[in-house]
Amino acid sequence: MAMKSCCFTGFEWSGTPSGKVGKLGQIDSYIAGDNPDVVILMIHDALGWTFPNGRLVADHLAKEANATVYLPDFFFGEVIDPAIILSGDLSKFDFAGFLQRQGREVREGAIFEAAKELRKTYKKIGAIGYCYGGWAAFRLGAKEHNPPLVDAISMGHPSLVTTKDIDEVAVPVQILAPEHDFVYTPELKAHTLATIPKLGIEFDYHHYPGVEHGAFIRGDDTKPGERKAMANAKTAAVAWFNQHLH
Structure with missing residues (x-):
């Protein structure tokens, strides 16, 4: 399934990220929290690791799920200008070239290695991905990994x-x-709901009526429905990781 132009629209939230910049292996990373035993690997959306919204979500997860959160630069230095993206004018953006440079086949190995690096230090590992990061979360939790790279996604x-x-x-x-x-x-959602309950794993599916793709990381927090969806999605993720990482 290809990404669509709707992946490149949204709003920038207010607030100042409170974490620090460091390294995960050789990858530049935003780091929030300081739990020595529990970590969450966050895979960013198309706006990358520097976009303030993603860092603010990482801060929330670190505090409320009592975890260290790593948000690495899985685009390895490529930064999409948020002003272009948030304006909705994609005429200056090479969408096809971006996918060629940053697609699944290009970045999967680095994402796997990041999880392996964290497994050396932390007892429990979660992974969360938004938009672009969603496929990576699935792949981190795939049955091919023995032992598992992560404990919950x-x-x-x-x-x-x-x-x-x-x-x-x-x-x-x-x-x-x-x-x-x-x-x-809808077809992928239907396949999800028909398939995962048969796999013998815990499954938590949340449907958010009235909101669009991107709402949980790039939604307009001045709109009452999107603000509520963002808050509820964040709270759901916190509860999930509290359940499975502690």
Whole structure:
């Protein structure tokens, strides 16, 4: 499933991230929290690791789920200008080239290695991905990994997901799904709901009526419905990780 232009619209929230910048292996990373035993690997959306909204979500997860949160730069230095994206004018943006440079096949190995690096230090590992990061969360929780790379996964409005990703998930999985999503399509949602309950793993699915793809990381917090969805999705992810990482 390809990403659509709706992945590149949204709003920037107010607030100042309170974490620090460091390294995960050789990858530049935003780091929030300081739990020595529990960590959450956050895979960013198309706006990357520097976009303030993602860092603010990482801060919330670190504090409320009592975890260290790593938000690495999985685009390895490429930064999309948020002003262009948030304006909705994509005429200056090479969408196809971006996917060629940053697609699944290009970045999967680095994401796996990041989880392996964290496993050396932490006793419990969660992973959460938004939009672009959604496929990565599924792949981190795939049955091919023995021992598992992560202990539980969550994702909001995932992109680039295939039915095979859904079929092969093998750790507790949470999905935060807007009602209107042209990327995580009704067909993929139906396959998810028909397949995962048969896999013998814990499954937590949240449907958010009236909101669109991107709402949980790039939604307009001046709109009452989107503010509520953002807050509820964050709270759901916190509860999920508190359940499975502590």
